Amino acid sequence: MSNLLNSFIQTNQPLIEETLLGLIKDIKAPQPLKDAMLYSLQAGGKRIRPLYTLAVLKELDYQNEDALIVASTIEMIHTYSLIHDDLPAMDNDDLRRGKPTNHIVFGEALAILAGDALVTIAFGIIARLQNISPQLKVDLIEKLSFSAGAEGMVGGQVLDMLGEGQTLTLEQLEEIHVNKTGALLSYSILAGAIIANVPGEIMSALKKYASHIGLAFQIQDDILDVEGTSEQLGKTAGKDLKSEKNTYPSILTIEGAKKELQNQYNQAFQALENVQMHNGLLVEFANYITKRSK
Amino acid sequence: MSNLLNSFIQTNQPLIEETLLGLIKDIKAPQPLKDAMLYSLQAGGKRIRPLYTLAVLKELDYQNEDALIVASTIEMIHTYSLIHDDLPAMDNDDLRRGKPTNHIVFGEALAILAGDALVTIAFGIIARLQNISPQLKVDLIEKLSFSAGAEGMVGGQVLDMLGEGQTLTLEQLEEIHVNKTGALLSYSILAGAIIANVPGEIMSALKKYASHIGLAFQIQDDILDVEGTSEQLGKTAGKDLKSEKNTYPSILTIEGAKKELQNQYNQAFQALENVQMHNGLLVEFANYITKRSK
Numbered sequence: 001m002s003n004l005l006n007s008f009i010q011t012n013q014p015l016i017e018e019t020l021l022g023l024i025k026d027i028k029a030p031q032p033l034k035d036a037m038l039y040s041l042q043a044g045g046k047r048i049r050p051l052y053t054l055a056v057l058k059e060l061d062y063q064n065e066d067a068l069i070v071a072s073t074i075e076m077i078h079t080y081s082l083i084h085d086d087l088p089a090m091d092n093d094d095l096r097r098g099k100p101t102n103h104i105v106f107g108e109a110l111a112i113l114a115g116d117a118l119v120t121i122a123f124g125i126i127a128r129l130q131n132i133s134p135q136l137k138v139d140l141i142e143k144l145s146f147s148a149g150a151e152g153m154v155g156g157q158v159l160d161m162l163g164e165g166q167t168l169t170l171e172q173l174e175e176i177h178v179n180k181t182g183a184l185l186s187y188s189i190l191a192g193a194i195i196a197n198v199p200g201e202i203m204s205a206l207k208k209y210a211s212h213i214g215l216a217f218q219i220q221d222d223i224l225d226v227e228g229t230s231e232q233l234g235k236t237a238g239k240d241l242k243s244e245k246n247t248y249p250s251i252l253t254i255e256g257a258k259k260e261l262q263n264q265y266n267q268a269f270q271a272l273e274n275v276q277m278h279n280g281l282l283v284e285f286a287n288y289i290t291k292r293s294k
Numbered sequence: 295m296s297n298l299l300n301s302f303i304q305t306n307q308p309l310i311e312e313t314l315l316g317l318i319k320d321i322k323a324p325q326p327l328k329d330a331m332l333y334s335l336q337a338g339g340k341r342i343r344p345l346y347t348l349a350v351l352k353e354l355d356y357q358n359e360d361a362l363i364v365a366s367t368i369e370m371i372h373t374y375s376l377i378h379d380d381l382p383a384m385d386n387d388d389l390r391r392g393k394p395t396n397h398i399v400f401g402e403a404l405a406i407l408a409g410d411a412l413v414t415i416a417f418g419i420i421a422r423l424q425n426i427s428p429q430l431k432v433d434l435i436e437k438l439s440f441s442a443g444a445e446g447m448v449g450g451q452v453l454d455m456l457g458e459g460q461t462l463t464l465e466q467l468e469e470i471h472v473n474k475t476g477a478l479l480s481y482s483i484l485a486g487a488i489i490a491n492v493p494g495e496i497m498s499a500l501k502k503y504a505s506h507i508g509l510a511f512q513i514q515d516d517i518l519d520v521e522g523t524s525e526q527l528g529k530t531a532g533k534d535l536k537s538e539k540n541t542y543p544s545i546l547t548i549e550g551a552k553k554e555l556q557n558q559y560n561q562a563f564q565a566l567e568n569v570q571m572h573n574g575l576l577v578e579f580a581n582y583i584t585k586r587s588k
Contacts, residue, residue, distance in 0.1 A: 029444035033452040037444070084410060089402035108383035112406065113452055116378060116413065117444040123417040124439025127432045134428035138421045141435055145418025150323035150331070150411040158327040158407055 005284040008058065009051060016050045017042070019072045023125060029117070036106040036114035040079045043097050048217075048289070049074040049188035055281045056192025056206065064195050066129040070140060073122040074188045077148050080118035081184075083111050085157065119148070132195060139194050147187035156180025168246040174215065176246075181221070182214025189213065205275040209282065212268035216290050219261040222247035226254055228294065265290045299578040302352065303345060310344045311336070313366045317419060323411070330400040330408035334373045337391050342511075342583070343368040343482035349575045350486025350500065358489050360423040364434060367416040368482045371442050374412035375478075377405050379451065413442070426489060433488050441481035450474025462540040468509065470540075475515070476508025483507065499569040503576065506562035510584050513555040516541035520548060522588065559584045 001009075020041050024034055050071030057067050086093040086101040087108060094104050103111035126140050146152055156179025163176060189210035193203050226249050248257035268286050272278040295303075314335050318328055344365030351361050380387040380395040381402060387395050397405035420434050440446055450473025457470060483504035487497050520543050542551035562580050566572040 027444055029449040030452045030456065032456065033444055033449060084406055087406065089406060109455060110452065112378055112381065112383060113448050116374075116409075117448045119410065120413060120439055120443035120448065122439075124436050124443065127436035127439060134432045138428045138431050138435075141432075142418050142421035145414055145416075145421060149414035149418065150321055150327055154407050154411045154414065155323040155327060158324045158404065161403060162324065162326065 001288060002284045004281060005288055008055065008281060012051055012054050013047055015068055016047045016054075016072055016075065019068045020075060023069065023072060023076075023121075027121070032106070032110060033114060033117060036102060036110045037118055039105060040083050040096075040102045040114065041076065041118075043099050045075070045079070045097060046292075046294075047075060049078055049185060052185070052188040052285060053192045053195075055285055056189055057196055059277060059281045060192070060196045060198065060202075062196035064131055066131040067192075067195055069125060069129060070132070070191055070195060071188070073125050073144070074184065074191065076118045076122045076125075077144065077153075078184060080115040081148075081153055081157075083115040083118070087111060090157075090161075136194055136197060140191060143187055143190060143194065147183040152179050152183030152187075153181075156183065163246055165244060166246070168251065170251050173246050173248065173251055177215060177218040178211070181218045182211065185214040185217055186210035202275055202277075205271045205277070208271035209268045209286075212264045212271065213286055213289055216261055216264040216268065216286070219248045219257055219264065220290055220292060222249055223254065223257050223261065224292075224294065261290055295582055296578045298575060299582055302349065302575060306345055306348050307341055309362055310341050310348075310366055310369065313362045314369060317363065317366060317370075317415075321415070326400070326404060327408060327411060330396060330404045331412055333399060334377050334390075334396045334408065335370065335412075337393050339369070339373070339391060340586075340588075341369060343372055343479060346479070346482040346579060347486045347489075349579055350483055351490055353571060353575045354486070354490045354492065354496075356490035358425055360425040361486075361489055363423060364420060364426070364485055364489060365482070367419050367438070368478065368485065370412045370416045370419075371438065371447075372478060374409040374416075375442075375447055375451070377409040377412070381405060384455075430488055430491060434485060437481055437484060437488065441477040446473050446477030446481075447475075450477065457540055460540070462545065464545050467540050467542065467545055471509060471512040472505070475512040476505065479508045479511055480504035496569055496571075499565045499571070502565035503562045503580075506558045506565065507580055507583055510555055510558040510562065510580070513542045513551055513558065514584055514586060516543055517548065517551050517555065518586075518588065555584055 021038070024038050024041065027034065050068075053071040053074060054067060057064065082096060083102045085091050086096055087103055093101050095101065101111075102114060106114065122144070123141055126137055126144070129137060132140070148154065156176050159176045160180055163172065168176075186207070189206055190203075193206045198206070225247065248260060252260060265286055269278060269283060272282055272286075277283075315332070318332050318335065321328065344362075347365040347368060348361060351358065376390060377396045379385050380390055381397055388398050389395065395405075396408060400408065416438070417435055420431055420438070423431060426434070442448065450470050453470045454474055457466065462470075480501070483500055484497075487500045492500070519541065542554060546554060559580055563572060563577060566576055566580075
């Protein structure tokens, strides 16, 4: 990891942790519900999504007091999706980031409700921000809703379920991932652009960059599931293969997947180059995403 | 039911059905997910919440082209909460409004995701409306989020779970219901007031009215569980008693519950009287809520 990116992450990760904690600890809700929400929020994720929002703003040299909060709401949505994905009726995972999953600790009912509470509060938190205009808040909420919902993440999750046990084409696999992982990751990049109210040309470039990074992220995830160890990943490695899940390596071979990863990286880089944003944090972030080991 | 209210419901219920269908059928999402969302949306509820929003607007003599859509998003949130409440890990209900529950028809995983999709899309639909100002949309979204989330409906659901098998005080029971049922029902009344951008005095009166109606609705629900038949209710009657659930009749006796219902009705009526809104639809609605037989 470059010094630039490393120092950016070291600075901002603790701020995100602090913001997430602050947003939940003051709400007037039953303590067990808050505990369940906080347990998964504080289970030690990499915070890639909120960091991405902040990285875009830093790259654009734009400051806004509410940026950290907007960034943190994306982590809430991501966390809710993990809690629900891990449920017995879904992926039935006992372990997430090396710790027992939410329903293992709090029981299924509270895990479902903690997820529900996280997705619901995210929109309200954006709505009540003081330093972003109503029009931009509405824009953030609209994009977040459609990225996270039936037309995005939830839809991708359904496609993924429907595809289990079937042999998919590369196109079908891509459709799953563009929605399941790509949509929210892309939103985290666009959220920064929305807050900064960038001109159309920059928005288009960042959209293109975001869509390639969204796919690259998932391809690397699939590669790691084959090549990583459970210890590195903090979750059961090799699970995709065992469950006969369609992945980039299973469709393209591991070499083909790596080639496709490089292809997505190149296109993301190209998008940045077109608007002279290829010398800073965003290209570092693209490197990080495509070369991470967990 | 009065002619005024009856004709209002007969006119608006089909419009709500049509709006709900229209909002879901055009989204770009996997068909099984849309089917699961539509199944529960179209399972024949009374549409009390969206009707209430429209009733407030009619009473205020205020027209807005997006009112039906705002009203319908409340029904989406209500429907998602029913789908999740019915899950095996929660209330484990097989029957809802006389039909098999969502997870019985579509399986647990899709039921969880259909609920997730409904709550998520509601906020995006409000955000993209064309005929309401950004400031009022933000206001609607903020209030909806907090009414539906950890500080409202979801929090009430958790309190309800935690109270099971315990003997609660009337105060504790009220806290559960103010959140679990009252918050979203109250929001449906306030949503009309927000759209019409009413002056503070009217807003305060409607807030007071809304909070008493929210409780009255739940008290009548508890009374119906004792006195109604399964056929009337479209769900298993007497279930509260069997599961040793705390209800108004169990704490206050059935006569005490009826007295408390009348008390809440009187206070709701008083709030309307204070702003000369006690001769129309809203008092009819209060009558309907407190005297309904299902």
